[in-house]
Amino acid sequence: MNTVISIIIIFGALVFFHELGHLLLAKRAGILCREFAIGFGPKLFTIKKGETVYTIRLLPLGGFVRMAGEDPEMIDLKPGHRIGLIFNKNNKVSKIVVNQKSKFNNLKEIVIEDADLEHKLFIRGYENEDEPAQVYLVDDKAHYYMDGSEFQIAPHDRQFGSKSLWDRFLAIFAGPLMNFLLAFVILVIFGLLQGTPTNQIDRVIPDSRASEAGLMDGDRIVSIEGTKIEDWSTMETLIQQNANNQLAMEVERSGERVDLSVTPESRETVEGQEPIGFIGVEPAYEVSLIRSLTYGFSTTVDWTKAIVVGVGQLVTGQVALDQLSGPVGIYSYTDQAAEGGIFVLMRWAAILSINLGIFNLLPLPALDGGRLLFIGLEAVRGKPIDPQKESLVHFIGFAFLMLLMLVVTWNDIHKFFL
Structure with missing residues (x-):
């Protein structure tokens, strides 16, 4: 039950803020927004405020903002009527x-x-x-x-297509951007509640490589292989990139500098990817607004880079398609995160938000990235693509995405239940 509640809250927030980005920038450009919807299918809840109808729909698989002019207007006034x-x-x-x-x-x-x-x-x-x-x-x-x-x-000047390329770009790009901003905010709140990891060791795991090297609780990492260490993320990255490689480490202990050498053990992560280094230490945490802001920004950037690299590896075939997870996989991982407590769940929500932002920016029809691609083509050509042709491409793209969703869901079922 906790997992279901967690899924509803997390996905509701991710979709809400994504669509809110579209809504705010569209309204700012003067576009008539007919509907702001969370979910698809039959309407469960409806309220109208101003020009926009706000709805919650049955199938929690996303959401949309229906802008005037994106679809052909349904008004048909003919002579003789x-x-x-x-x-x-x-x-x-x-x-x-x-x-x-x-x-x-x-x-x-x-x-x-x-x-x-x-x-x-x-x-x-x-x-x-x-x-x-x-x-x-x-x-x-x-x-x-x-x-x-x-x-x-919808008079012409209130329709999506009547606006400048820049206004249309912003109205579409604002959705994914809000997902990155949401991840940043979640991580900042995480830092303010739990604290952010510093370059000081809180606990050395017994019988680990760190313990064997002589590292102790309370040691502050000053440098690794000459690289100055000011935060846990920098240290973690260096260690993960040097599995089975001996590293010279300078630490501060009781006001004195101590030189040590540690060789990270190699640990497998995802099948098909390079193993990472691990030494067995846990960070000390510090609550600070400045550190929380820095942590939120740097972690969002680092995770964005990692996910983009993963997408690139998927496209080039370095990562197999069966490594992707769909709704079933996300449900399973959310269940694990919920068992880990609120802080683990917060970090998982931030990861999902970044994933949603990046996924929507892929230049595929029916996604925000596909719509941005058409705006880019219009900028190059100097005239818009035929709306009927664009709609057909988006329809085909949507069908492809639904097929991909079925394949990924089937993989998840095999992975987690069979």
Whole structure:
């Protein structure tokens, strides 16, 4: 049960902040955002605030911000259609009723002769055939009502495609960026609550390489092979990169400098990857705002680099596809993290957030990276790609991602349960 709650909280936060990035930058650019959704499928919860409908949906597999203009507008006003109009106090059309007109009062019914709801914002029509047509100005926030559904019209200047390349880039890039910022914030809070690892040893594991080399509890690592050590991360990296290699180490003990030599033992990590060095020491922690900020930034950068390298190895075939984990694998790892306590769970949440940010930046159709790629192509060509062709590419990409998800999930089932 704790794992389920942890999954809901972590994934809810990751998706929420990712989509919040899209929403904030889109609204800043003046784009009409019709819906902010967490999950897919049938709606479980709906509330409207301002122009945007906020929803929670049944399938917790992601989320989306539906921006006007990304999909073809569903408004279809053709000559000869009879519609109803409702006006605001400025005598502009505030509601366009296509059918089920009996549900509304104070309707003015007209037959359409011409209409433009994107640029000039007008409807021209007549009440009776023997009367001349009149022009009715349409409010830029008018609503369109058909088949029981109501949504706001989107003038051209409120649509995604009308904005500059830079504004569109920011609106798309803001989602992954928020995941990196979220990881940074989680790690800073982690540092403030538990403290950040310093270059001082809190505990030497008995019968380890560190114990054999003469390292003791309380020793402060000054340098390794001439490299100055100011934080635990630098020391850890040097040790991990030198499995079975003897390292000269200078430590500070009771105010005096002591020279030691230690040879990290080799430990396997993931199949197909190089083993890492391990000496068997645990860090002392210090609570400090400055150190927490530094720790949050440096750890986010280090993990981002490591994940990018892993993705590169996957693309080049150095890492097999069966090493990827999907929902089942993430559930299993989250279960292990939850058993380790809140601090282990916080670090795992930060790792997942960075993974989500990087995954979404991959230049694949249906992902943010794919959409950024199309924006880049538009910048090079000087004109946008045909929207229908772009939509087809994204649809094919989405189908491919769903197939990949099935393959990865099947691998997870074999890995963890069979």
